[in-house]
Amino acid sequence: MADSNDREYESNEVSWWSNWAQTTWLSPNAYVLLSQEFDEYFFNRAGFLEIIGGSRKLIGPMESEFEARKRTPHLFLQSGQLDAPLLRALEKQGYRIVDQMSVMEIGEEEPSFEINPDLKIEEVTEKERVGDWADVYLDAFYGESVQLKPVMGALRRVVGTKESTLLVGTIGGRPVGVLALHRTGKVCGVYCVGTRRDWRGKHIASTLLDFSHKQAVEEGRRLILQTILSDSVEGLYLKLGFRRAYMKDLFVKDPRRTLK
16 A cells, blocks of 8 residues: 555655656556666666556556667666555566666654765756756766766756755765755755765765755655665665665666566
8 A cells, every 4th residue: 555655755856866767658557668878777667656446557668668769678667555456467478677776755753964064066057057956966976977968968957946956965066966856745855965085084975965865855845756776875865864765676677587
């Protein structure tokens, strides 16, 4: 059974990543994200806002979308909503779980963000300045600028909009940390939390999250974020005051295991 917040959290996530990849809706609940520019599964995946009866019938149409783009099907599915018929259908089609995503929200107790007083936080409001944000993001997640063009394209679609805010943290005028805030309804999602590699361990991300939390509280919104368990940073978010709202399993299709 889905929590009343789950669908809102899922909607926020899909809304944000729709700026980075093309979104196709197969039903009011089922979507497929696909990108011609990003090869990673994170930008090429499918899921449901809420898993309801009959959802397993949409696995085939989802696969067709992947096949049309010559992508391997990846599905992020809410662990607590997986029923036996859906799990049997996934097993029959050759899917296996390879990772998990923790969807997190601020806990009931006051968060304990560690602050770097030297960090100056600014909002990127002009398209000409998204290069600073992109530079830190690429260093944090890729270690190089190979994906600069598609990242810049995504950022230019969101900069200056009322739904999204790009935050950059600088020390001595040098950009060292970034994150993005995306608003839908009563939810404010945190995305792309990144610290330049030679500045890690100096509470850059924690300071940016503190700023984001205060802004969400001021707006009357719930602050959420997602993290892949294999990235091994969930423990940091738990320490800062986030808690698990729910988990999602990452299923990938292995055609060699398809049962006839």
